[in-house]
Amino acid sequence: MEGVKEVSNQVIHPYTDMLLHDMGDGLADNRPDFKADGKEWRTPPLWGIGLTQTVHNHTFFLHDGRARNLMEAIMWHDGEGKASKDYVNNLTAEQREQLIEFLNSL
Numbered sequence: 001m002e003g004v005k006e007v008s009n010q011v012i013h014p015y016t017d018m019l020l021h022d023m024g025d026g027l028a029d030n031r032p033d034f035k036a037d038g039k040e041w042r043t044p045p046l047w048g049i050g051l052t053q054t055v056h057n058h059t060f061f062l063h064d065g066r067a068r069n070l071m072e073a074i075m076w077h078d079g080e081g082k083a084s085k086d087y088v089n090n091l092t093a094e095q096r097e098q099l100i101e102f103l104n105s106l
Contacts, residue, residue, distance in 0.1 A: 015046035015106055024078025029064060039079065050104035070103050071096065 020035075020042050028039035036042070041063060049070070053059050059069050067073035077085040088096065
């Protein structure tokens with residue numbers, strides 16, 4: 001099978017580790033999915049996340065849409081994601097704005 005020349009051998013940066021993580025009781029929906037229990041989630045690729053509003057006409061995030069924007073999605077993290085949430089929580093307002101700007105550029 002021959003590939004498409006224009007997209008062959010491209011390096012991609014999906015911004016994910018594609019691993020299953022225990023996100024704690026705060027994000028738990030208590031519904032197992034295959035081998036994941038109700039508080040384990042696979043990190044989705046973040047590439048394209050900045051186009052959510054344009055493509056889907058909303059800015060609801062997380063598996064159940066409970067976060068109304070990216071910062072809320074970050075702040076809902078617990079379990080293995082708690083250290084990252086705490087890190088972001090301790091950033092200055094300007095640094096948090098820069099983080100969201102970066103995420104929206106993906």
